Amino acid sequence: MNLRSGICGLRLPKMAVAMSHIAMVGALVSYGADAGKDSSLTDPKNEHAAVMTGVSPVPSASPQLSVSPSEVTELLSQKEELRRQLSLSQQTVQTLTSSLAESNAEAELFRRKFADLELRMEALGLASASxxxxxxxxxxxxxxxxxxxxxxxxxxxxxxxxxxxxxxxxxxxxxxxxxxxxxxxxxxxxxxxxxxxxxxxxxQPATGSLLDGSVIGLKEEWSFVVGNFGAREGVKIGMPLRVKRGDEVVARLRVVDVRERICGAIIQESGKEKIKVGDRLEVDARPDVSVR
Known part of the structure; x- marks a missing residue:
């Protein structure tokens, strides 16, 4: 009798422990079901229960951001400033567009004038010569x-x-x-x-000789001189000439073209005095001057 009572006494604590475990598992299952419906794990009791059961607590949703009145005022001010800058930019674009149209019109006008000038120069034979x-x-x-x-x-x-x-x-x-x-x-x-x-x-100008000619034409911008003697007097292309005024040598020339009674020469050397129509023109007969 005593032995049976002792065995029963040993089984009762074990059964009590098993029953307590079963009750705890049931409580956890029911708590998980409720948590799926209502995420209130942020409650301190729930957190304590999760810690006790070894389950990590679920973080709560982030709270809504709060904006102060000063920040709202600053944002509105920035918005107005951006609108003002946009308006100025649009006005600038309109002004530039108008200026571009005027510039294009002027460019077209100048292009037509230039084309007309080229046509006139070509008609006068100056287009290629210039x-x-x-x-x-x-x-x-x-x-x-x-x-x-x-x-x-x-x-x-x-x-x-x-x-x-x-x-x-x-x-x-x-x-x-x-x-x-x-x-x-x-x-x-x-x-x-x-x-x-x-x-x-x-x-009618008199024809000169190789030692007593004269300047009958002059083009300073081209450094070109025309003399009143030519092939009939023995002038050759490349012949050196000199322009004299009294006993002074004003310039030295080189013949580049010869006609029957006139010749054309390029100025190679010139002093302070400028050549004038009527100056004496003669062949430069110095021995150190070549014909070419």
Whole structure:
């Protein structure tokens, strides 16, 4: 009897411990179910229970940020400042757009004027010559040559006029009767023609020699001089010349083009005095000066 009672006494504490464990597990299961519905693990009791059971507590959601009135005022001020800057930027863009349109219009106008100027220069034959000094010199020489041809043609017309005048005078001397007024008109025209011929003869420049020529043309910007002697007097391309005024040598030249009665030369050396039309021109016969 005592042995049976002792065995029962040993079993009762073990059963009590087992029952307490079962009750604790049941409480945890029910607590987990409630926690899924309501996340209130932040309660100190729940945290204590989680610690006791070895379960980590679930962190709570972050609280909402609070903004002070001063910060709100500052944000509104920044917003207004950004709006003002945006308005200024839009006005600047409009101004620049208008300026760009005006600049494009002016550029188009200048382009048309430049194209028109190029067309005129091309029509005058200056478009290509303005880029090359040698071409400019050649054009000048050509112009001088054309002038010489015009002078030659003028001389021929003058001779024909003189012959016509002489023939008319002979005719008037041999003619008998006729209209006296018509005779007077013819004589007046002949006198006028003779006066014109005499003036033309005086205006024609005299041809010089290699040692006694003169400057008849000058283009300072091209350093170009035209002399009144040419191939007929023995001038050759590359021949050295000098310009003198009295006994003073004003400049030294080099012939670059030769025509029948004139020549063109480039200035190689010049002093303080500038060359003038009418200065004496002669060949530089110094032994140390080459022809080329």
């Amino acid at each position: 880029k090359d000094r040698a071409k400019l010199e050649q054009r000048l020489l050509t112009a001088v040559s054309d002038l010489q041809l015009a002078q030659t043609e003028r001389d021929r017309y003058r001779d024909q006029m003189m012959q016509l005048s002489e023939a008319m005078l002979r005719y008037l001397k041999t003619a008998e009767g006729g209209d006296a007024q018509a005779r007077m008109d013819v004589e007046a025209q002949l006198r006028s023609m003779n006066t014109l011929v005499e003036k033309s003869s005086k205006a």
